[in-house]
Amino acid sequence: MERSLGFLLLLIGTLAIIHIVQAQSQQGFILLDCGLPANEVSPYKESFTGLQYSSDATFIQSGKTGSVQPNLESRFLKPYQTLRYFPEGRRNCYNLKVEKGRKHLIMTRFVYGNYDGRDISPKFDLFLGPNPWATIDLYRLENGTRREILHIPTSSSLQICLVKTGETTPMISALEIRPMGNDSYNTKSGSLALFNRVYLSNSSSFLRFPDDIYDRQWNAYFRNAWTPISTTRDVGNSIGYDLPKIALTSAAMPTNASAPLTIEWSSDNPEDQYYLYEHFAEIQDLQANDTREFNILLNGDRLYGPLIPSKATTILSVSPLTCNGGKCSLELIRTSRSTLPPILNAFEVYKVIQFPQSVTNENEVAAVKTIEATYGLSRINWQGDPCVPLELMWDGLNCSITDISTPPRITTLILSSSGLTGTIAAAIQNLTQLEKLDLSNNNLTGELPEFLGSIKSLLFINISGNNLNGSIPQSLLRKDLLLLYQGNPRLGPLGSPTKPHKTKLLVPIVASVASAAILIVVLVLFLVFRKKKPSTVEVVHPPPSRPTMNVTYANSPEPSIEMKKRRFTYSEVMKMTNNFERVVGEGGFGVVCHGTVNGSEQVDVKLLSQSSTQGYKEFKAEVDLLLRVHHKNLVGLVGYCDEKEHLALIYEFVPNGELRQHLLGKGGRSVVNWGIRLRIAVEAALGLEYLHIGCTPPMVHRDVKTTNILLDEHYKAKLADFGLSRSFPVGGESHVSTVVAGTPGYLDPEYY
């Protein structure tokens, strides 16, 4: 068989006899006349098939329109007279909505027609989403070419891309997509690329819609050694394959009745895998003493048989076939008892084509497109799949691409200096694996949204040089997140609303000192009025200590060497508490046991119950923080344990226990005198001040109450439970949350 015989080659404008029947269903067909000028009617009825073709303008944002040279217009009928070409950008893509999981016939057609008058045949690549589909080389193909596949999209958005690979400009004439039935052309793996589809007839017509309900194109094919036969009888149809009636009512058989019917083809690549579909129907009236029976062989191996064709039948490959040396020979050989030669009505050859690369996570593609639309971005490179193939990744993105079968995820979004206006796009929250976000140097307004804090993977945000206002949400003050926000004059740090400040750094310090002073007043009043009758109270101000601390929210680069040193195994924790022998208290998060480290140092071990809502990551972050906190008025953390689900915090032992007992004279404790009470108030305030000013990032105690102020052997106050309460998430809410660990009325006033 001559390979040029119309395979992958479009023969347009020959004196083809097209059978036009009343238009049938064409539901779901997407038929695009690429480059149809805006002033022409769209959709229009194509003259041969009666199908409705539309302009491609709404399916692609880039490219220019052209049309074949006027002297060729008579040869190419619509929709092949016009085309879209792509002088800009490496990859340009059509975006089409399809039914995910359903088989589709996807066809692309290319007719150069010297549209640019330069007479240089284009050569470029065709991609289906992130996967290469074909190389289109129009050299010497003056009548154009087409590529066709049977494919099941894995996503509801299908992208067909033209990728520039050399000097020439990619172009396309028509793009056609047709949904198919499910129960035909099934493969073990991969999709099917059309190699050849013919019906055996000595006519010169080809068949399309409406003869073929799916608008498959069937070329007539015939050889000299054959005799044509045809019938006007109804021969039925092949279930699932729905052949054109004409293809089934005509057939060929070898003129020499004892010779086989042979079809041959070859391929440059001997590794090519094929699926074959042979369609048969008996169309002769057999005598009672006649038998037609034959075997089907490929390169001498029997594929199927013996077959007695009667009603329409399709013989198909259930697994891919290969041909030795790349030369394929399909033979139909009559059996010895057959009185008639074999016949064949139609057949199809497809090559297996794999599209293994997964498309980027659908939600994230939708999100990034929403972002693009929100800001009215138009980047020539933002077409096709955002992440893959790697060399065509969108500018300003980076992705995690693990393996070919895992959908890539977007990890970086850089839209700095992009002229963005409006607020920070809500769609960013759908990039759930984002690590780096750079929106710096734009004109963004409004507040820094809370949702950014819910993207747990974020490590870096640069929103410098915008016009944002309000305060920074608590959820963005994570230790492992670097937030840069210089150059937003109306954006203030935690808890300090939009007053203009001279220097940003001073604000948290001033605020903290002020609040520490307020706290002292509150505490003193509290301690004084707790038990006794009111009396005049002198408020003692703390020494105005102002450590020159750089209050930024940077993640500290040095790894926690300390952490390793102070990490205990669960068995060590069991040993130090003598199997949790002495339970000394119980809190919202679990029990507290007494224990000893190294045989002498006394400790309190706080076991975090598994029902606690605290996530492991928060626990780790918390431990890291607490290990860096050192102050004489804070209970020191000796170590911690995080072995699988066992989480425990080990604190220094504070012998005189809770202040509460000493105020009420309960639990065998003595009632402390006024001098000591006042000193305890000041010491507790100093501990709080250290949390607010001395820590990076600052910490907020949310539970300042007398049971959380512990007294050492000299009745020196030590704050406990700091920080831990802060990191208990309550329903994802990072504003004031007092339900789990905090106690209403015991919150830092600035935080409240």
Ligand SMILES: *[C@@H]1O[C@H](CO)[C@@H](O)[C@H](O)[C@H]1NC(C)=O
């Ligand atoms: C293109 O089609 C014309 C008829 O329209 C035919 O004469 C010519 O041979 C074809 N060219 C090729 C390369 O097949």
Ligand SMILES: *[C@@H]1O[C@H](CO)[C@@H](O)[C@H](O)[C@H]1NC(C)=O
């Ligand atoms: C195709 O098959 C899938 C699963 O077998 C089914 O969900 C889908 O509805 C089918 N589509 C059609 C058009 O029959």
Ligand SMILES: *[C@@H]1O[C@H](CO)[C@@H](O)[C@H](O)[C@H]1NC(C)=O
């Ligand atoms: C096809 O074959 C039939 C029967 O042999 C013959 O009558 C007819 O002229 C042929 N048609 C063409 C186009 O060759």
Ligand SMILES: *[C@@H]1O[C@H](CO)[C@@H](O)[C@H](O)[C@H]1NC(C)=O
């Ligand atoms: C017919 O085919 C048979 C088997 O291929 C062959 O032996 C015979 O010579 C052929 N006859 C003619 C007349 O070609």
Ligand SMILES: *[C@@H]1O[C@H](CO)[C@@H](O)[C@H](O)[C@H]1NC(C)=O
């Ligand atoms: C079959 O029967 C017909 C008469 O009905 C006869 O002409 C023909 O030769 C027979 N064919 C064979 C192969 O016996």
Ligand SMILES: *[C@@H]1O[C@H](CO)[C@@H](O)[C@H](O)[C@H]1NC(C)=O
């Ligand atoms: C993208 O991420 C990979 C690793 O995730 C990194 O090696 C690469 O340098 C990043 N590319 C850009 C442009 O940031």
Ligand SMILES: *[C@@H]1O[C@H](CO)[C@@H](O)[C@H](O)[C@H]1NC(C)=O
């Ligand atoms: C985020 O994704 C969900 C699920 O696809 C969608 O319903 C929602 O509208 C998206 N949110 C934004 C802001 O785009």
Ligand SMILES: *[C@@H]1O[C@H](CO)[C@@H](O)[C@H](O)[C@H]1NC(C)=O
């Ligand atoms: C953050 O953005 C600002 C403004 O574009 C820029 O000057 C600065 O270098 C950026 N910082 C980092 C760490 O990228």
Ligand SMILES: *[C@@H]1O[C@H](CO)[C@@H](O)[C@H](O)[C@H]1NC(C)=O
């Ligand atoms: C922000 O907008 C103003 C005018 O509204 C413009 O002058 C300025 O250049 C813009 N800044 C950036 C960074 O785009």
Ligand SMILES: *[C@@H]1O[C@H](CO)[C@@H](O)[C@H](O)[C@H]1NC(C)=O
């Ligand atoms: C931030 O600015 C917007 C207008 O750009 C305004 O509507 C909003 O109230 C401001 N928010 C705060 C906290 O000042």
